[in-house]
Amino acid sequence: MIPADIAGEFRPSLRASVAAEEVDGDVVLYDESTRSVHVLNGTAAAIASCFDGAGTIRDIAGEVAEAFGQPLDDVLAAVLDVARTLGSASLLDGVEGEVAPADPDDEPPPPAWLADPPSR
């Protein structure tokens, strides 16, 4: 599945390789497989915390809309947006994102100042 195909019946869940840290209401995600870092603001983090593979996008939107007294269509659009964004970042199970997994045998390159010998 590609991110654009995520719809109301999809059951989103973060990949097992994704670690999360909550700091001051925001969440920072680190994906060990792609070695990428992502920041979710408070709203996106709250939505993403419901991505446990149990509920569908529509289920999650319904619960959030009820809890916060918001129109279902608005919340559904927000949940779809978060799911597609995380999907594009290759953070969701079953979604082919744009960030390719790193080769576990490849050492990541050091920063340029350390990688390149001095030229002056």
Added chain:
Amino acid sequence: VSAAVSALHTRRTPAFRLLAHDFTFESDDTVLVEHLAACWSHLPAGDPAKATAYGVHAEGTKYRPFAGSVRGARTERPNHALAWLLWSLNQAVAATAGDGVLLVHGGVVAAGVRGVVVTASAEKGKSTLLTGLARRGLAYGGDEFVAVALDGGGVTALPRPPALEGMARELLAELEPPNADAWFTTQWTVDPGLLAGGVINGPVEPEVLVVPRYWPDAPAVIKPLTRADALTIVLRQSFNLHGLGRIGLHAAADLVRRCRCVELVSGDLEASCDAVLEVLG
């Protein structure tokens, strides 16, 4: 014969330890050896038997650096030879980070054990700010490498000497190393023991995390960073996050949770130091 004569004149520093890398330095330039020995004298002693030998030797009119068994290119410019050597040393230190600490590109200064961690990518004014703060009385705890504990986010000062480039050399002219015209034309390696705050070596309690950005002639402007943004920056400046995985993420998160996190945009060193000292309180 010339090699034998050179060997007679070769001086070597004691062994020092930076993170888990033990090293010595040798050269037939006695003044250079004494200067670098002073710069590194604040590091723990290394094991001479395990130390990697670094050095620069004159070969006729040229200079040949080496780092362990690796020989650098011969050059007529001694500063090129030394720059290659110091770059090789940095590489070796970063490679020894292993999985015992999260190693972050940055530096530390401290008031007692209350630490200020400065982290940024290269050429953002990090070394200048650290040295300026140490000149203003904070203890110097290292530049280039910050070791963050995996449990709790505490940091260990690793007082690698500061390396000053560009404008920093004019602002901190009193720190000019000996024979700077030969060995240190692009970058000064300076003795942190000459700074007013002295040197700290060991555990520090991080309280402030500063992300500097040098902007020529700009007044010092300091503004809060969200901890999420600070965490992202720390992760991107780490050398061994990918080996540590989520353990490294947790360590970096613990570090930023302990700190007031700020971004500093400035082209004014004294005003920058004032601003950071005010945040530290």
